[in-house]
Amino acid sequence: MFSELGPRARIVVAIAWVAGQVALIGTGPRRADGAFAFRMFPEASTIQIDLYREVVAPSGQGTTRVRVEDGRWLARDEDGVLHRFRWDDRVKDGNLFPWGSPVHASYGARAQVERLARALDDVASHIPEDDETMRLVAEVAVQRTLEAPPEHLELESRWRDTK
Amino acid sequence: MKERRWLEGLVGDTHALAAARIAFGVLLLLQTREMAMEQLDQGYFGNHFHWAYVPERFVPSERVYTLLLAAQAVCAVLVIVGHLARPALFFSGAATGYELLCDRLHFHHNRWALACYVILLSFTPCDRARALGASKTTATGDLWAVRLVQLQVSIVYVASGSSKLFDRDWRSGQVMLDRMVRYGHQAVEHGVPEGVIAFFQQPSVASLLSKGAIGTELFLAFALLSERLRIPAIFVGLCFHGAIELSARVELFSFTTFAAYLLFATPDARARTLRYDPTRKKAVALAWAVRLLDWLARFEVAPWEPDAVAKGRSFVVTDRDGKPRTGVRAVMTLLRGVPLLFPIWCVLLPLRGVRSEP
Numbered sequence: 001m002f003s004e005l006g007p008r009a010r011i012v013v014a015i016a017w018v019a020g021q022v023a024l025i026g027t028g029p030r031r032a033d034g035a036f037a038f039r040m041f042p043e044a045s046t047i048q049i050d051l052y053r054e055v056v057a058p059s060g061q062g063t064t065r066v067r068v069e070d071g072r073w074l075a076r077d078e079d080g081v082l083h084r085f086r087w088d089d090r091v092k093d094g095n096l097f098p099w100g101s102p103v104h105a106s107y108g109a110r111a112q113v114e115r116l117a118r119a120l121d122d123v124a125s126h127i128p129e130d131d132e133t134m135r136l137v138a139e140v141a142v143q144r145t146l147e148a149p150p151e152h153l154e155l156e157s158r159w160r161d162t163k
Numbered sequence: 164m165k166e167r168r169w170l171e172g173l174v175g176d177t178h179a180l181a182a183a184r185i186a187f188g189v190l191l192l193l194q195t196r197e198m199a200m201e202q203l204d205q206g207y208f209g210n211h212f213h214w215a216y217v218p219e220r221f222v223p224s225e226r227v228y229t230l231l232l233a234a235q236a237v238c239a240v241l242v243i244v245g246h247l248a249r250p251a252l253f254f255s256g257a258a259t260g261y262e263l264l265c266d267r268l269h270f271h272h273n274r275w276a277l278a279c280y281v282i283l284l285s286f287t288p289c290d291r292a293r294a295l296g297a298s299k300t301t302a303t304g305d306l307w308a309v310r311l312v313q314l315q316v317s318i319v320y321v322a323s324g325s326s327k328l329f330d331r332d333w334r335s336g337q338v339m340l341d342r343m344v345r346y347g348h349q350a351v352e353h354g355v356p357e358g359v360i361a362f363f364q365q366p367s368v369a370s371l372l373s374k375g376a377i378g379t380e381l382f383l384a385f386a387l388l389s390e391r392l393r394i395p396a397i398f399v400g401l402c403f404h405g406a407i408e409l410s411a412r413v414e415l416f417s418f419t420t421f422a423a424y425l426l427f428a429t430p431d432a433r434a435r436t437l438r439y440d441p442t443r444k445k446a447v448a449l450a451w452a453v454r455l456l457d458w459l460a461r462f463e464v465a466p467w468e469p470d471a472v473a474k475g476r477s478f479v480v481t482d483r484d485g486k487p488r489t490g491v492r493a494v495m496t497l498l499r500g501v502p503l504l505f506p507i508w509c510v511l512l513p514l515r516g517v518r519s520e521p
Contacts, residue, residue, distance in 0.1 A: 005286075010307050013286070017311060018318075021279075025322045035216075035263070035270045038322035041411070043332065044341030091212045092205040093268050104345070107270075115214065115268065122212040145337045146344060 033111035045109035048141040048150075049116060051087065051098035053133040063134055071098050075130040083129045090126050091119045102143065109142040116140065117155050124157035131162050173306045175430025178460035180284075180309065181245070181292040181302075182502070184252070186422035187281050188242030190415050191255050194277060195235045197414070198262070201269070202232070213266040222265045231258055242281075245294020249285045256282035273416035276319055280423055283312045292460070302432060302460075309426050316423045317384040324380030333377065336370030342411075343369055350410045379403050387427060397424055398509040425459070425502065431483075432460040435500055438467035439478040446477040453497060461500035 005013065028037020051068040053075075058064070066073075071087035087098060095106045096119050105112045120136045127133065136157040141150040202208065207225040215222050223231060235258050238251035259278035263270050288304025291297055327333040347360040362368060379399060386396035401424075404417040437453055439446040450464050457464070467479065480493035488496055498508035 014311055017283070018314070021315070021318050025318070028322070028326070033267060033270060034326070035267060036275055037326070038272055038276070038319045039326040040272055040323045040413075040416075041338070041342070042326065042330075044338045044345060046345070089211070092208075093212075118214050119212050145332060146341050147337075 032114045033107040035107075042108045043105070043144060045105040045142060045144045046102035047095075047105040047109055047112045047116075048100065048102045048143075049096070049098040050100050050139045052137045052139065054135045054137055055132050056134065065137060068098060068136075073133075075127075075132040077129040078131045081129075085127055085130055087123060090123045093119075098138065102141070105142065109144060113140060113142065113153065113155070120155055120157035124160055127160075130160075133160060134162055135159050173310065173430075174303060175306050176432035176460065177288050177291045177302050177304045177306075177430070178293070178432050178458075179425055179428040179430060180287050180289040180304075180306070181294065182458040183422055183425040184245065184248055184284060184289040185243055185293065186418075186425060187252070187277070187284060188239050188248075190277060190419055190422060191242060191281065192236065192239035194259070194274060194415060195232055195239055198269075199232050199236075202228075208266050208269065213268060215266055216264045231262070234258070245290050245297060248290040248294060249287075252281045252285035252289070256280075256285065271414055273414045273419055277415065277419045279315050280312060280419065283308055283315055286311070306430055309430075312423060312426050313388060316420070316426075317388055319420075320380045320384035320387075324377050324384060327373075327377045328381070333373060336366065336373035339373040339376065340364070340366055340369035346411070349412070353409050355409055376403075393427055394509075397427060398506065400424060401506055401509075428459050433463035434483045435462050435496065436481040437462045437464045437478060437497065438481075439464070440476065441466035443477050449478055453501065456501045456503050458502055459500070462497075 024036040025038065028034045028039055031037070034042055051071065052065040053068055053073060054063045055066055056063060068087070073085050074082055075085060076082050091097070093115070095103055095112060096116055097103075116138055120138055124133070124136050138155045140153040140155060142153065143150040205211070207228060209222055209225060209228070213222070235255055238255045238258075241251040242248050242255065256278040259274055259281075263275060263278070286308035287306065291304050292302040327338075330338070332338045343360065343364045347364060350360055351357055363372060380403075383396055383400050383403070386392035387400070389396075400420065404420055407413055408417045437450060439450045441447060450466075453462055454464050462480075476489050478489075478493060480488045480496045482488065482496050495508060495511065498504045498511065
């Protein structure tokens with residue numbers, strides 16, 4: 001099928017292939033996970049994720065943060081019925097689980113932070129029976145090297161439409 | 164034109180290609196199994212959080228994805244048996260690439276490397292030997308695309324090595340030290356003695372190791388393409404990936420690279436001979452073992468016709484130069500030609516003081 005290609009076609013295939021690889025590798029740093037660029041073992045960073053829900057404060061004014069333990073929480077729907085919710089019902093990647101302790105930042109800390117930001121929005125938009133959580137918040141501690149002090153970040157999901 | 168010469172005039176035996184095809188077929192089957200297990204374990208990826216590079220409308224439905232995985236499994240079997248192997252290789256590579264585009268959470272460099280290798284392999288006559296319905300007489304073919312696969316191996320090493328070279332933490336050894344400290348226990352679980360890991364957890368050792376890793380990757384990128392350095396490069400590569408396999412979880416990456424290394428074998432079939440004494444059980448067993456393990460078809464194995472050299476010997480090996488070898492030299496020639504035994508040859512070479520033949 002392919003090896004019968006003529007000399008010119010071979011050169012075209014070869015140049016196109018190599019150019020494609022060069023383009024993917026050259027643009028690798030622009031992608032947080034360095035996908036398609038063969039950037040193996042980019043860093044040894046760890047990431048610690050603590051998950052919180054922002055709910056209406058007991059005073060009825062403003063919001064307060066409630067820590068989500070072990071990725072699970074209980075919340076009522078608009079009829080007052082209590083429901084159980086789990087982070088990993090939507091997010092199966094164990095590296096994005098809010099363990100509350102450091103885990104390896106697979107494919108680099110930047111990639112994990114980017115993925116976590118998306119995951120927060122995804123979970124927040126897939127819990128229609130939770131009429132209490134106004135938004136999800138992740139407190140993130142990224143440690144790039146053993147000696148470096150951790151960087152602290154806060155990621156927030158979009159606001160949810162609750163009563 | 165230089166590039167034209169590079170892509171022309173390379174016609175040779177395809178047994179090494181066939182060995183690589185079978186190895187890649189097995190890897191494709193294992194990878195498909197891994198992806199199917201992920202779906203069985205976690206459910207269809209599209210039903211939970213995923214993040215596609217392509218627009219969401221191009222992400223396959225659960226049914227289409229299941230069919231795609233089934234088709235990949237069938238293609239992997241076709242690749243292994245050598246029936247419609249080249250379209251099956253191309254489809255497998257393209258399907259893997261498409262799946263990686265559909266969920267970046269499931270992106271792994273080893274999967275992308277495998278996709279690249281099998282797509283390029285589909286341009287080679289890898290279905291002319293050790294394949295269902297293949298002609299017994301014409302196992303040669305135009306190997307221009309083998310050059311591209313070899314180049315792809317180098318591209319992977321250049322990309323990986325240079326990304327580390329330009330990273331300050333990698334150059335200084337900090338990343339390596341962190342890995343050793345944080346994940347050294349995994350190597351211990353794989354059987355590496357704790358004392359060895361403790362040694363590598365010293366900052367000065369980690370720094371040296373880091374520079375060594377960068378140097379090794381860049382060395383491999385260029386040495387594999389050099390006829391003169393290819394043999395030491397393959398040995399260095401085997402050690403390098405063996406160490407990675409012991410110290411990290413890299414899915415099929417090491418084995419994917421080992422399969423690609425088969426494509427660096429000189430494309431000549433039966434250029435060496437093994438003649439053995441059919442009346443001696445050990446010699447017959449040796450001949451059987453060589454036939455079984457000689458995946459690259461290096462040796463023409465046959466009972467001998469008595470001659471002056473063979474007299475009193477169990478076996479005689481002739482290398483490409485046509486000179487008959489007996490004893491240690493014969494064993495070394497066998498070790499060098501049989502892929503599974505090649506690392507032993509590399510280790511024994513300096514100890515025995517036996518030099519490889521030109």
